[in-house]
Amino acid sequence: MKSKPDDRxxxxxxxxxxxxxxxxxIHETNEMIENTNREKNKDDLKAKNCRREAALDEFKSEIKDEARAKEKGYK
Structure with a gap:
């Protein structure tokens, strides 16, 4: 069985x-944070958004790499 070529x-x-x-x-979670009175829930939601912010940084870095690769014809 042949594997599919990498199509980027x-x-x-x-x-x-x-x-x-x-x-x-992130925006939806911020609304949830504003609307909850439970500190534990707020802390959990804030932690989740921190992880999302970190993921955004990674996505932005990855998209730059992919855009450069696309310009070079993925070579």
């Missing part, structure tokens, strides 16, 4: 979609 043409689009989804999740 849509990687930038997929990463951008992940960035958009993560930003939306």
């Amino acid at each position: 043409r849509d990687n930038v689009d997929r990463i951008q979609q992940s960035i958009d989804n993560t930003i939306e999740n």
Whole structure:
């Protein structure tokens, strides 16, 4: 069985979609933080958003790498 060749043409689009989804999740979680009175829940939600912020930094770095690779024809 032959494996599929690596097709990276849509990687930038997929990463951008992940960035958009993560930003939306951060905003929704911020609303949840504002609307809850339980400190434990707030702390958990804030921690989750911190992890999301870190993921955004990684996504942005990855999208730059993919954009450069796309410009070079993925060589």
